[in-house]
Amino acid sequence: MSCLLKEQQGQVLLVTLNRPDLRNPISEPDMIEAIERMCFDVQADLSISVVIITGAGKGFSSGGNVKHMQDKSGMFVGDTETLAENYRQGIQRIPRAIFNLDVPVIAAVNGAAIGAGCDLAMMADIRIASDKACFAESFIKLGIIPGDGGAWFLPRVAGYERAAEMAFTGDVVSAEQALAWGLVSRVVEHDRLLDVAFELAGRIAKNPPLTIRETKRLLRQGRSASLDELLETSAQVQARMHHTQDHKEAVDAFLAKRAPSFQGK
Template sequence: MDAATAPTVQEVLYEVDSHVATITLNAPERMNTISGPMLDELTQLLVRANEDPEVRCVILTGKGRAFCAGLDLRPKGEAGARLMSSASSPTNLNLRNTPPTVMHAMDKPIICAVNGGAAGYGMDTALGCDIRIMAKSAKLAAAFTRRGVVPESGGTWFLPRMIGWSKAAELIFTGRTLSAEESVEWGLASYVVEDDQLMAKARELALDIAGNAPLAVQASKRMMRMGLSEQFNDHVHHVFLQLLPLFKSEDAAEGMTAFMEKRPAVFKGR
């Protein structure tokens, strides 16, 4: 079979089960470094998960020994991994439809199951998720300044908010690599688990989230995101406006009834 007729390998996998969408970066032979087409595919699948009423939580992970080793900067058609020359580097990018922007705008919660190294763009992508669970062998590598660039996909926005200015400055300026345990100590991840328990832990947490009222979960995430740039008085006003339609939802009535009847609630997302 020649190259023209060989089946195309799907570089981003997508599946939904029990209201949980799992998106898997599937280029293990190059440590899931992200090419242009892979970026587009990831964006489309994130939008698909966010718009699917059956999906209540998303797990993002990678296949192989790395979560994502950054952007794939190899020139097309060459096997080498040298950086693109400045003459071939893009100077204009449409950032409205890139994964970091789409992820930040998503109302569905995203859990990143960091299965291995997350470097550069891969680290920023992990930071763009709501919750991070790390395999014991996984690492976060802020290697940007060591490559002569800045965190190009959200790191300079995420890190000061997550861990404070001093720690963020140390991590970005030194280009340091954090182990899974250090990532938890620094406040960049919630859990470290054995490598073979990573997806089980991620799915356990995702199902716990998916079992709650999806409209309330999504509104909570939306309010958290808005709160990053709002004054307190404005924020509580917007929270009240979010509460009004929730009070009228079937799920709110079910939640209250289930509580009074001392039984698990069955939410329908309406």
Template sequence: MDTKNSLIQEELAEGVLTLSLNAPKTGNALDLAMTQALADAVEHANTIPGLRCVLLRSTSRHFCTGGNVKDMDDGSDLMSGTVAEVRDRLRLGLHRITRALRALEVPSIAAVNGAAVGAGFDVSLMCDLRIAGENARFAESFLRLGLVSGIGGAWFLTRLVGPAKAMELTLTSEFFDARTALELGIVSQVVAADQLDDAARALSEQIAAAPPTAARMATQLVRQSAELSLPAALELAAGLQAMLLCGDEHKALVRQFLADQTARRRDQTR
């Protein structure tokens, strides 16, 4: 489905679901409408038959500029009401995005162009992989407005760069470019801005070409291993590997591997 005029454009092709943030006038700010649209789209992804990968990108010059500062000034939208009401709105609204991206059964990629700041930066951190255009700029910028990350960014950032660097990025609110993000391990690739979509598509299609059952299990194993003790991670690995070893996907790939080897040896003796 390709919904040209919606806040989230959706396109499914070759097992890759592309979700494009599409609110250029606000820099894809995470107001109530965008929050609900993105959460709905990500939650729905797990129900799509044959899905292999999710690619999150923007249709405009910025990936996501975080919260809407005008709404903060007005005390409207996500920021309206009492402390308890705002807290519940964050938990039932913004946190839907966090939970949905974490619950994806397939790998996710964020293609970051322009600004990815505040909650927008944090959303990119929730994806399994990030690829950035050379024009990308990042910041855990909440302290600039007297805030903290209310969407879970501290949890993801600490696991990516370590507690000390996460603390520095949080307390300084400094902006950093794509090359710095690459050095920190926040992104895995940096490409020319005009090549970002092609590079992200190529990466997503490469991932989508992997054996689907094994790829889903590998995604879960890597995600969960970051949080588990070694004994627990070994138990998880053993269980997943046993299911794969006894499964049809693995057996078919082994047969194909052996057949290819036989064919190569035959060609070499001719």
């Protein structure tokens, strides 16, 4: 059984973490490889404009395999330097792959997102939560820290103070509290979660594929660039966009009051 299920519907790729019996941990080598490979494949495929990530079963993701922590097995085996390298060559590949993906990612959080599972949700561009979802930056409860980049992603989503409260306490945050804190953009009835995610993905995917990707690149650069740097990059990208076929089609369709047909060129 594949640990990661993929189903493309039009220009939207639904990706399902598929270890429901363990609440979809992401610390195993096959899951890490599958997520990284999915990102690389999507990056090269202009037929995909949006990725939705969700979990099979009742949970979104339990993060790391706590049983392996107890047994000192899997990625949790070895001396200090070996463990550090296990993180570098293991689970830390996931935030790099998702961060460098130019296609927008929607996390459809169907249940508990715990530890690295919470961080995985924070790696997405947009989060929609089921009313059965919850979130916990729970590493401190196990005497460890967010080793997968959570200390970088969470404050950028929730702000420093909310991120600090979650990381210092490890407490569980309900879907409603997550909405109030800005962790998610909306909370929906559990049975409507994927319908709502696909509706949003469809509204994104209606736009020119190249422009979607360039817009995400600019938003990503804007996290760290100065205004002058971002303005210069924007000028260069905008000049390229003006010479695309999709820009001409968008303008022609707008003036003709018809639906555009984009080719990703």
